[in-house]
Amino acid sequence: MTEVLRLLTRAQKLLRAAADEAMSRHGVRVGQNLVLEVLWETDGLTPGELAARLQVTTPTVVNTATRMEAAGLLVRRRDPVDGRLVRLHLTPKARAAQQPIAEARRLLAEHATATLTDEERRHLNSALKKIIERMTASTPPPGPGEDGQ
């Protein structure tokens, strides 16, 4: 019964490691990749906005942004209107990486699911969505004695 937890953990770890290796060939680590994907779409977001979109805490984005700034992938600019805000802007270097990184990610997904049929892929996606919905909806932690039925 708890098998699915182990399988999910293992699969995700393998995929993450493969993604990190692939991204690293383009000078981007696996966590930074997600920030890039959002900023490619909408440049100049604040750390808080980014965190909300990535479903991650603000400190995580702040730290990642610091590393990316050091790597020359983005710059911080203070918002001229509201001095509390910081806006994250991609550099040309980050834009240049868009194509190859998106392609690498596509290839990885294709490779990982290469032995699945289209139907199996659909089933997998829908099952994961159900789990996600179940875990986010009200999030009642299953304590001993109560059953989230």
Next chain:
Amino acid sequence: MTEVLRLLTRAQKLLRAAADEAMSRHGVRVGQNLVLEVLWETDGLTPGELAARLQVTTPTVVNTATRMEAAGLLVRRRDPVDGRLVRLHLTPKARAAQQPIAEARRLLAEHATATLTDEERRHLNSALKKIIERMTASTPPPGPGEDGQ
């Protein structure tokens, strides 16, 4: 196409967070839980053996073991025959936690997949297994231009 990567990451993160919260109620963090599950079965393993079973690197086990030792969950004992080896032995405290922790894990898995049919669960498990097999078998990183067909 890359949707499945996002879904897997998100689902695993939600499950890990829920597991961490549940385990923490019994004085065990989510990474330590895995060490416990192996040592409940086979006490006195070395860090290297544990790492191999958990599919994790030795330093990860060493660091986790240090935290668990500080938490009073296990003790290190030098192997009397081979002085290079360290054997990890669970304390009574760790054994006492076995029942509730295993139960919490079972409840979590049940809760997470509560909205899936038995068939969907089987499909999910088999799809994850296929992905794991695909990613471990020879592990050809999909570089640009070549296709792991």
Next chain:
DNA sequence: AGCTGATCATTAGCTTGCTATCGACTTGGA
């Protein structure tokens, strides 16, 4: 017996997540 190479665990240092706290800035009410 003694040295060399292999095999362990450990340490150092990194990324990526988290929570809790701090400091700066804005805003609304007195």
Next chain:
DNA sequence: TCCAAGTCGATAGCAAGCTAATGATCAGCT
């Protein structure tokens, strides 16, 4: 106008993963 409360980003510190380098011990060969 000015102070209090709220809202941001940044920092500190922890867990858990990784790689690379260190250090201790064992084993095999001369």
